[in-house]
Amino acid sequence: MLKYEWLLCPICGNKTRIKISDDTVIENFPLFCPKCKQETLINVKELNINVIKEPDAKTQSR
Numbered sequence: 001m002l003k004y005e006w007l008l009c010p011i012c013g014n015k016t017r018i019k020i021s022d023d024t025v026i027e028n029f030p031l032f033c034p035k036c037k038q039e040t041l042i043n044v045k046e047l048n049i050n051v052i053k054e055p056d057a058k059t060q061s062r
């Protein structure tokens, strides 16, 4: 019994065009968000999204 969910952009929370289920495993995937037009490198496992690398656009320097 598979349940599919939309993969959400980790930056703005917008739905992307990708659906994942609880047995979907994604590694080092450049997720492109059509809303904020950013690519984020992610891992997905068991519906958990881990951001590997955020876009360089917002550089947080201290």
Ligand SMILES: [Zn+2]
Pocket (backbone or CB within 6 Å): 009, 010, 011, 012, 013, 014, 033, 034, 035, 036, 037, 038
């Ligand atoms: Zn986004």
